[in-house]
Amino acid sequence: MNNSFLWGGATASYQCEGAWNEDDKVDSMWDAYLHEKGLENGDVASDFYHRYKEDIRMMKEGGQNSFRFSLSWPRIILDKEGTVNPKGLQFYHDLIDECLRQGIEPFVTIYHWDLPQYLEAEGGWQNRATCDAFMHYARVVMKEFDGKITYWTTFNEPRWFIFNGYFIGNYPPECHSAQMTVKGAWHVLLAHAMAVQAFREEGIQGKIGIVHSYTPVDGVDDRPETLKAMRYADNYCNNWVLDTAAKGEIPQDMLDKLSAEGIDLSFMNEADLQIIRNNHVDFLGLNYYSRTLVKPYTEGETTLIVNNTGKKGKGTSKTIVKNWFEQVQDPDSEYTEWDTEIYPKGLYDGLIRAWERYHLPIFITENGIGCYEDVSVDCVQDDWRISYMNDHINAIMNAMDDGGDVRGYFAWSSFDLYSWKNGCEKRYGLVAVDFENGLCRRPKKSYYWFKDVIESKGERVERRKL
Numbered sequence: 001m002n003n004s005f006l007w008g009g010a011t012a013s014y015q016c017e018g019a020w021n022e023d024d025k026v027d028s029m030w031d032a033y034l035h036e037k038g039l040e041n042g043d044v045a046s047d048f049y050h051r052y053k054e055d056i057r058m059m060k061e062g063g064q065n066s067f068r069f070s071l072s073w074p075r076i077i078l079d080k081e082g083t084v085n086p087k088g089l090q091f092y093h094d095l096i097d098e099c100l101r102q103g104i105e106p107f108v109t110i111y112h113w114d115l116p117q118y119l120e121a122e123g124g125w126q127n128r129a130t131c132d133a134f135m136h137y138a139r140v141v142m143k144e145f146d147g148k149i150t151y152w153t154t155f156n157e158p159r160w161f162i163f164n165g166y167f168i169g170n171y172p173p174e175c176h177s178a179q180m181t182v183k184g185a186w187h188v189l190l191a192h193a194m195a196v197q198a199f200r201e202e203g204i205q206g207k208i209g210i211v212h213s214y215t216p217v218d219g220v221d222d223r224p225e226t227l228k229a230m231r232y233a234d235n236y237c238n239n240w241v242l243d244t245a246a247k248g249e250i251p252q253d254m255l256d257k258l259s260a261e262g263i264d265l266s267f268m269n270e271a272d273l274q275i276i277r278n279n280h281v282d283f284l285g286l287n288y289y290s291r292t293l294v295k296p297y298t299e300g301e302t303t304l305i306v307n308n309t310g311k312k313g314k315g316t317s318k319t320i321v322k323n324w325f326e327q328v329q330d331p332d333s334e335y336t337e338w339d340t341e342i343y344p345k346g347l348y349d350g351l352i353r354a355w356e357r358y359h360l361p362i363f364i365t366e367n368g369i370g371c372y373e374d375v376s377v378d379c380v381q382d383d384w385r386i387s388y389m390n391d392h393i394n395a396i397m398n399a400m401d402d403g404g405d406v407r408g409y410f411a412w413s414s415f416d417l418y419s420w421k422n423g424c425e426k427r428y429g430l431v432a433v434d435f436e437n438g439l440c441r442r443p444k445k446s447y448y449w450f451k452d453v454i455e456s457k458g459e460r461v462e463r464r465k466l
C-alpha cells in the first residue's frame with residue numbers, strides 16, 4: 001500500500017454524537033421515532049459530541065490517517081425555510097480542525113439517515129421538496145468547509161435506509177409499500193445528483209462520491225434462469241445506485257420490470273432525469289459486509305426480513321422478491337449472530353466487478369463485524385475481529401494486485417456506537433465504549449493489530465489467494 005492509502009475508522013452522527021438536543025439542534029426522524037416508540041436511542045450514544053478530541057487522539061495514536069464521519073442535518077439546518085445554525089457549523093469546524101491538527105484526513109458523509117423531522121413531517125423522501133432542501137443543506141456545508149475537506153460523499157447507503165424505511169418497515173417511517181420504496185429511491189438519487197451539481201457549480205475543492213451498501217451477487221449455478229435472477233438481483237441490490245451515480249444511467253430493464261409489475265413511475269420527469277444523467281461522481285465508496293447468493297424465484301409474495309434479534313437463525317434474514325429472485329444461505333459459510341454471512345471472497349469479486357464496470361477509484365468506506373463483547377475487561381481480546389479484518393484487507397490487496405484501484409479502507413467502526421435497531425449491544429468498534437460505566441474508552445486488541453497493519457503498509461496482513 002502506498003503512503004496516500006487512507007486507513008481509518010468510520011462513524012455516523014446519530015450513532016455516536018449523542019447531545020441530541022444541544023446547541024439548538026432540532027429533532028431528526030430517528031429522535032422522533034425512537035422517542036415515540038420508547039426504544040433504545042442515540043440520545044447519548046458514545047457522547048462523541050463532547051469527547052471527539054479524545055477519540056481523534058486515539059485514532060492518531062492508533063496510526064490511522066483518516067476518519068469517516070457524517071454531518072447531522074438537523075444540527076445545521078433548523079427549519080423548512082433553511083435557517084442555518086451557527087453552533088452546528090461551529091461543532092463541525094472544531095471537529096474538522098482537530099482532525100487536521102492530528103494529521104487525520106476528514107472523509108465526510110453529508111447524509112447518514114438523520115433526516116430532520118420537520119421534513120419527515122412533510123413526507124420526507126416521498127416529497128420532491130426534500131431534494132431541494134437537501135441541495136440547500138449540501139450547498140451550505142460544502143461552501144462552509146470548502147478547502148478543509150478533500151473527500152465528500154452525498155449519501156450513505158441509499159438502498160439500506162430506503163428499503164428498511166419504506167418496505168421492510170424496521171426503520172422510520174415504518175412503511176410497507178413497493179410504490180413508496182421506488183419513489184423514495186428516485187428522490188434520493190435525484191437529491192444526490194443535485195448535490196453533485198451544486199458541488200460543481202460552486203467550484204468546491206476536492207472530490208465527490210456516494211457510499212453504497214455493496215452486496216455483490218452470486219448465483220447458485222449457471223443455468224440461464226439463474227443468470228437472469230442474478231441480473232434482477234444485481235439491479236435490485238447494486239445497479240440502481242451505482243450505475244446511476246457513476247454513469248447517470250438508471251437500469252432500463254429494471255424500470256421496464258417495475259412498470260410491468262404496476263409501479264407508477266410517472267414522477268420521473270425529464271428535467272430531473274437530465275440532472276441525474278449529467279452529474280456523476282468522482283469516486284465510489286463501498287461498504288462491504290456480505291454478498292447476496294441467489295436462485296431463481298419460485299413462489300410466495302415479496303418478503304424482506306432483516307434479523308435485528310441478535311439470535312442466529314431467529315427472525316432469519318430473508319429476501320424474496322416476487323418474480324425477480326430469492327436469496328439463499330450457503331450451508332458451508334459462517335454467519336454472525338445477526339445472520340450476516342462472513343464471506344471475504346465476495347469483497348474481492350465485488351471489487352474486480354466494480355472496477356471493470358465503472359473504472360472509478362474505490363474506497364472501502366465500511367467493513368467490520370458486529371459482536372456481543374464483554375467490555376468490562378482492560379482490553380477486549382477480539383481475535384474474531386482481527387481475523388475478519390485480516391481476511392477482508394487481504395481480499396482488497398488481492399483485488400489491487402489484480403488491477404483494482406482501491407484508495408482506502410475504513411473499519412466500521414472507530415469505536416463502539418449505537419447500532420440502530422440492534423442497540424449498543426452489537427459492537428463493531430476498534431475501541432470499546434463502556435456504555436454502563438461513564439462511557440470510558442479502552443482500545444481492543446484489534447485496535448493494536450490495525451495499528452501494526454497500517455505501520456507495515458499492509459505487510460502485516462496474512463495473505464492468501466481467494
Ligand code: BG6
Nearest residue numbers: 012156157160213370419420422
Ligand atoms: C451500515 C451503516 O449499514 O452498516 C451503518 O452505514 C451501520 O450505519 C452498519 O451501523 C452496521 O449495521 P448494523 O445494522 O449492524 O448497525
